[in-house]
Each structure stands twice: as C-alpha cells, then as structure tokens.
Amino acid sequence: MAVLAVVPFLALLGYGLTRDPKEIPSPLPGRAAPDFALPVFAIGDGSIPGPVPDTVRLASLRGDVVVLNFWASWCLACRDEHVPLVETARRYGGRGVHFFGVLYNDVPSNGLQWIRAMGGQSYPSLVDDRTRTAIDYGLYGVPETFFIGRDGRVAHKQVGPVTVALLEQKIDSLLAEPALVSP
Amino acid sequence: MTGAFRPVRWRGGRLANRYAVWLLLALLAASSSASAQSLPATDSVRMSGPSRDSVLEAQVRQLSSELRCPVCQGLSLQDSPSELSQEMRDVIRDQLRAGRTPEQVTAYFVGKYGEWVLLEPEPQGFNLLIYVLPMLAVLAGAALLVVAMRRWTTPAGDAADEDTSAADADGAEATANDGGGGESPGPGARG
Numbered sequence: 362m363a364v365l366a367v368v369p370f371l372a373l374l375g376y377g378l379t380r381d382p383k384e385i386p387s388p389l390p391g392r393a394a395p396d397f398a399l400p401v402f403a404i405g406d407g408s409i410p411g412p413v414p415d416t417v418r419l420a421s422l423r424g425d426v427v428v429l430n431f432w433a434s435w436c437l438a439c440r441d442e443h444v445p446l447v448e449t450a451r452r453y454g455g456r457g458v459h460f461f462g463v464l465y466n467d468v469p470s471n472g473l474q475w476i477r478a479m480g481g482q483s484y485p486s487l488v489d490d491r492t493r494t495a496i497d498y499g500l501y502g503v504p505e506t507f508f509i510g511r512d513g514r515v516a517h518k519q520v521g522p523v524t525v526a527l528l529e530q531k532i533d534s535l536l537a538e539p540a541l542v543s544p
Numbered sequence: 545m546t547g548a549f550r551p552v553r554w555r556g557g558r559l560a561n562r563y564a565v566w567l568l569l570a571l572l573a574a575s576s577s578a579s580a581q582s583l584p585a586t587d588s589v590r591m592s593g594p595s596r597d598s599v600l601e602a603q604v605r606q607l608s609s610e611l612r613c614p615v616c617q618g619l620s621l622q623d624s625p626s627e628l629s630q631e632m633r634d635v636i637r638d639q640l641r642a643g644r645t646p647e648q649v650t651a652y653f654v655g656k657y658g659e660w661v662l663l664e665p666e667p668q669g670f671n672l673l674i675y676v677l678p679m680l681a682v683l684a685g686a687a688l689l690v691v692a693m694r695r696w697t698t699p700a701g702d703a704a705d706e707d708t709s710a711a712d713a714d715g716a717e718a719t720a721n722d723g724g725g726g727e728s729p730g731p732g733a734r735g
Binding site: 373385387392491492493495496497 | 631657
C-alpha cells in the first residue's frame, strides 16, 4: 500500500533531478525573430568591411544571417566568449552574416570601457533602452546568443558562452539554407 | 520523552471523536473557500475603482503577481526587487495602457518565456498532476486522521473487537491507567 504511494513519488523526484531548474525553455526557436531598431553605441574596430548605420533595424537585414549576442560589462562569462565572437565575426564578415552585440542592463560608457579593456570588438554593439528588446527575446541572463536565419526566424538560442565550434556549426547550417524571403 | 504519541483517554471518547471530525471538516472548508476568494480579483478590479490610474495599477499588480520573475527562485514579478522584474512590470503597464487586455499581456510573456513564466500553470496534461496530487494527499491524510482518531478515542472494549492482538495490549494498559487515577505515565512507551 505504502509502496504504491512512495514509488511514483520517488520516480517524480528522480525525473526532477534530470532537469536543470535554472534553464527556462525558450519558445522562440522556429518563430519569427522579434523586430527591433536599436542605436549603435560602439561601431566596431573597422576590421569588418561595410558601413555601420546609426540605428540597426532587424527588418532591413532580411535575407542575411544575424547573430545577436546579449552581453554586459558586469558579466564574467561574457569574457570567455569575447575572443570567439570577435574572431568568428571577422571571418564571416562580408559573407551575408551580421554580428551584433546588445548591451543588457548596463550603460554605454561601461560597455565602451569594457570593449577597450578586452582589446576591441570587431562588430557593432547596440543599446537596448529599458531592456525592451531583451524582454522581447525572453532574456533571463547574459550571455545569451540568438541565431537568426535568412527567413527572419530564430533558429537557435544559446544560453551561456558560445564557442568557435558552435558559432561555425550554426552559421554554416543557416548559410546552407536557401535565401527564401517570405512576405 | 516517553509515550509522546500515547493516546489520551477520557470519559467522553465518542463526543471527542465527533468534535474532531467537525473540526477537520471546518478546516477543510476554510482552506477551500480561501483559495476560491483569490480568483475573481481581476474582474472586480476591472469593474470598479475611483480613477483610471488606480485601476491600471491594480491590474499591473494582479498580473505581475501571476507572472514569474526569470532571474529569481520562485518569486513573482510583483515580489521581486530585480531590475528585470521592474522592467517587466513597466512592460505590463505600457501594454495595458496601450489598450491590451490582461489576457493579451499574459500571452505576450508566455510567447517570450514559455509557459514557465506562469506561476500557476494551465491545468492541462502533465500539469494536472500538481493540481490533483495535493488534493489526493489531503484526502489521504484526512482519512488517515479519521481512522487514527477513531482508534484513539474508541473505548477499550470496542477496540478489542476491531483489532485483536495489538488493541488487547493497549486496552489492558488503558484500564490499568484509568483505575490508577492516570497520574503515573504508562509503562508501555512506544515512541
């Protein structure tokens, strides 16, 4: 009798142990990436060719692959992924791939200081006033990186630092997709 | 502490039994009516209110107490002091001000953070477990209590009828106690 009650209960607790309680499953992959128009506060070190606008609009990048990396100067894990991001962005520059940093819960002056201290950033970084874009992307920490395909849909969300291998794998698979622009 | 769970016996055993059952029922009724009261708050807030702002703020409070803070452990947006929660409360306020209904605002956050963001998940599928299990546990506990109290408050003679071997020893002990004025602690400490 007692076994009947205890065994399912233990099974439920055991199932709970296999899950990460800090992870919030995102409903975004597969859906259209939330649009944004964010001002640029750091234009990048100039190693990627092409003009940098004052304000970046996601809608105007349709047909290209976008890597959106949310970061902050107070974020320790963001230091680990800085070099992989900077170098991968440089390598894919001018090939229909755009990298953008988005400052989360931080002020641009701290962001600029951090970029200088880290030896520069090859791609532009944007200001997200009142974290509206972060909330639109269901952000719950930094770093978080979103891979947006040519069709304007979120293909993948990475929680925690990215690696060169992950960046290459995701970007290559998105570049391999036909550049269909849905209306 | 010897005999911590030793049943106390007194003359009005049957009466005490009835009181205990009523007390249990009253407690159950009180808890269920308390949870029923907290539900229709949004509707009453929407209907009345002295000014538009206070209605809006009440709606913001209501909605943010139903949504979970993403950077906390089990806190609502309303209870969380974090900056992200503050911004999310502002988003709720802005969306309500722009004419969205509370349901649409909730749907917006579910679209961004998934069903995880709801402090009270929709009672569907696997989620039903968390609604049904506590009720089953309360019912099982109540049944256990009723059985246990009946056993504790049944006079020695009746107990012998229901449960022979264990109750026999119990009954002998109880009669000894009753006869001795009940001042000395019982010899058969079970705890």
